[in-house]
Amino acid sequence: MSIEEMSPPQLLAELRAVAAERARLDAREVRLLARFSALRTDLARGVDYASDEVAAELAWTPVAASRRVGIAVAMTDRLPDTVRALECGVLDLQKSSVIAEYTRVLDDAKAAVVEAAVLKFAPGRTVRQIRDKLAREILKVDPEGAETRRQRAVQDTFVRFRPCPDGMAELLVHDRAENLRPTYDLLTAAARRAKAAGNPASTGELRAQALRDLVLGSRRERVVTELRITVPASALAGASRLPVEIHGYGPATVQTLHELATSGNVFWRRIVTDPMTGAVLDIGRRRRHTWALGEHVRTRDRHCVFPGCTRTAEDSQIDHTTDHAHGGPTAEANLGVLCQHHNLMKQATTWRLHQPEPGRFVWTSPTGTTHHVTPEPLTEPDEQSVTSPGESSAAIVALDRGDEAAARWPVLDRRGAA
Numbered sequence: 001m002s003i004e005e006m007s008p009p010q011l012l013a014e015l016r017a018v019a020a021e022r023a024r025l026d027a028r029e030v031r032l033l034a035r036f037s038a039l040r041t042d043l044a045r046g047v048d049y050a051s052d053e054v055a056a057e058l059a060w061t062p063v064a065a066s067r068r069v070g071i072a073v074a075m076t077d078r079l080p081d082t083v084r085a086l087e088c089g090v091l092d093l094q095k096s097s098v099i100a101e102y103t104r105v106l107d108d109a110k111a112a113v114v115e116a117a118v119l120k121f122a123p124g125r126t127v128r129q130i131r132d133k134l135a136r137e138i139l140k141v142d143p144e145g146a147e148t149r150r151q152r153a154v155q156d157t158f159v160r161f162r163p164c165p166d167g168m169a170e171l172l173v174h175d176r177a178e179n180l181r182p183t184y185d186l187l188t189a190a191a192r193r194a195k196a197a198g199n200p201a202s203t204g205e206l207r208a209q210a211l212r213d214l215v216l217g218s219r220r221e222r223v224v225t226e227l228r229i230t231v232p233a234s235a236l237a238g239a240s241r242l243p244v245e246i247h248g249y250g251p252a253t254v255q256t257l258h259e260l261a262t263s264g265n266v267f268w269r270r271i272v273t274d275p276m277t278g279a280v281l282d283i284g285r286r287r288r289h290t291w292a293l294g295e296h297v298r299t300r301d302r303h304c305v306f307p308g309c310t311r312t313a314e315d316s317q318i319d320h321t322t323d324h325a326h327g328g329p330t331a332e333a334n335l336g337v338l339c340q341h342h343n344l345m346k347q348a349t350t351w352r353l354h355q356p357e358p359g360r361f362v363w364t365s366p367t368g369t370t371h372h373v374t375p376e377p378l379t380e381p382d383e384q385s386v387t388s389p390g391e392s393s394a395a396i397v398a399l400d401r402g403d404e405a406a407a408r409w410p411v412l413d414r415r416g417a418a
């Protein structure tokens with residue numbers, strides 16, 4: 001059947017078939033590259049010149065060839081199940097390459113543990129979700145190594161200036177995520193306020209303007225932002241080294257949190273999570289109830305609940321799954337985070353959304369396909385937890401960067417822990 005004759009469901013089915021076929025061919029390429037490299041090893045006295053031969057043969061750049069040969073060798077040597085998953089079309093080349101790249105820092109045994117956990121998780125997940133899962137699993141299996149790598153990385157902070165065409169330029173800041181996330185949120189909050197005050201510019205433009213005002217301007221806007229970090233109770237008590245999660249960034253070592261805590265910048269807030277599933281049960285309420293409900297939903301979903309969308313809760317809206325106008329209540333079980341794009345899509349198209357239980361979403365596409373979105377547990381299910389089951393594992397949200405912080409930005413707020 002020609003492409004022109006295909007219906008939308010047939011086109012989607014054909015796209016799936018093409019992806020599976022491409023993955024099968026990519027797996028064959030991986031095996032060919034690894035075999036070629038193995039046959040050339042003796043000649044090269046330990047140096048990899050096999051990739052140069054491949055580069056010349058296929059008109060790839062030597063850098064690209066070296067990367068692909070390296071990944072192919074790592075995959076066939078240490079990650080045989082990943083190659084098989086690629087062969088069957090469970091993964092594509094990009095996803096399987098990410099597994100090889102992330103596990104490179106681990107020894108063979110630990111790489112195998114991480115590979116098994118990630119392959120179980122990977123079907124139907126995006127590259128971004130697989131990256132986050134890899135980061136979490138590596139933090140679990142190798143907390144000491146992860147902390148050593150972090151200690152090394154924090155010494156490499158910098159600001160770079162890059163000229164761009166048309167009279168523009170970029171300023172790149174490379175710093176700790178727990179410093180930059182609140183900075184970014186602060187710019188977003190300032191942009192929202194400007195928007196609410198009637199400024200017609202885009203949020204992106206207004207963020208840039210807010211940064212300009214903060215660095216070069218005399219006017220200091222008073223903006224409150226909050227960095228959310230969740231951590232399993234056992235890790236908080238020092239009884240485990242399970243990873244924490246910086247919202248809007250991803251998994252991090254538990255020492256990141258301890259450093260923040262001792263810096264005196266932290267306001268502790270309790271989130272109670274189910275120790276078996278990691279789902280959010282309750283959030284310590286410091287503010288008005290309606291505010292707390294929205295916050296609960298943002299904390300629970302963390303990002304837009306459309307399949308694979310990574311727009312963070314902080315950059316999204318709270319949506320009534322069943323429209324308020326159609327009798328949908330303002331309650332946890334009927335609220336979810338949607339970015340502006342997917343919010344508009346839900347209203348403008350025949351996509352349908354249901355929430356069979358709080359935090360679980362079922363999307364039905366215009367062609368009738370259903371997609372299930374079950375957010376990752378907020379904290380890793382806590383097998384080593386020292387808390388009794390009834391007490392549940394707790395997590396915290398912290399770090400108010402309040403008025404004084406904004407006034408003295410970028411110096412961190414120095415208020416004590418509450």
Ligand SMILES: [Zn+2]
Nearest residue numbers: 304309339342
């Ligand atoms: Zn979205």
